[in-house]
Amino acid sequence: MLRHDNGFALAGGSLLQFPIGRTRTAESGSGGSELVLVRPIPFHSLCERHLLSFHGVVHVGYLHGENQLDPAEFARIVQACSRGIQAQQRMTARIGLWLHHQLAPRGVGVLIEGEYACATAGRGAPTTTLAFYGSLRHSADGQREFVSLTRQEQKGIVRQ
Numbered sequence: 074m075l076r077h078d079n080g081f082a083l084a085g086g087s088l089l090q091f092p093i094g095r096t097r098t099a100e101s102g103s104g105g106s107e108l109v110l111v112r113p114i115p116f117h118s119l120c121e122r123h124l125l126s127f128h129g130v131v132h133v134g135y136l137h138g139e140n141q142l143d144p145a146e147f148a149r150i151v152q153a154c155s156r157g158i159q160a161q162q163r164m165t166a167r168i169g170l171w172l173h174h175q176l177a178p179r180g181v182g183v184l185i186e187g188e189y190a191c192a193t194a195g196r197g198a199p200t201t202t203l204a205f206y207g208s209l210r211h212s213a214d215g216q217r218e219f220v221s222l223t224r225q226e227q228k229g230i231v232r233q
């Protein structure tokens with residue numbers, strides 16, 4: 074009843090969801106990636122099913138396009154999209170779509186990790202949602218690289 078990880082997928086398959094523990098680390102191969110990882114952005118929201126708080130971090134990665142965005146702009150869009158009552162999956166897609174249109178990158182990926190006050194004891198793992206647009210939408214390698222980078226970032230291995 075309290076589950077959030079029910080395999081939700083948007084029409085078009087742009088949105089995947091998986092328990093964080095099952096994420097596989099991509100084998101390194103391609104040197105010199107152009108994927109730019111934005112510093113993780115924290116958020117707070119209310120889950121639409123139980124009206125209880127959930128919070129977490131939003132990871133954004135993109136391949137440079139024509140536009141530049143100020144770092145503050147990323148935080149601003151996350152704040153705007155997490156306001157009020159939300160479903161994490163929809164929030165992920167909305168942030169990705171906004172960036173896709175405003176930042177006009179060649180590709181963009183959004184990964185959100187949410188922890189839920191309504192989650193029952195023993196299911197402490199964060200819920201992870203993903204959305205990809207642009208060239209990353211159809212690039213399994215690019216998607217793996219993005220997820221891998223966010224995992225490394227979590228462990229404090231890379232990124233400033």
Ligand SMILES: [Zn+2]
Pocket residue numbers: 075120121122123124125189191192
């Ligand atoms: Zn809930």
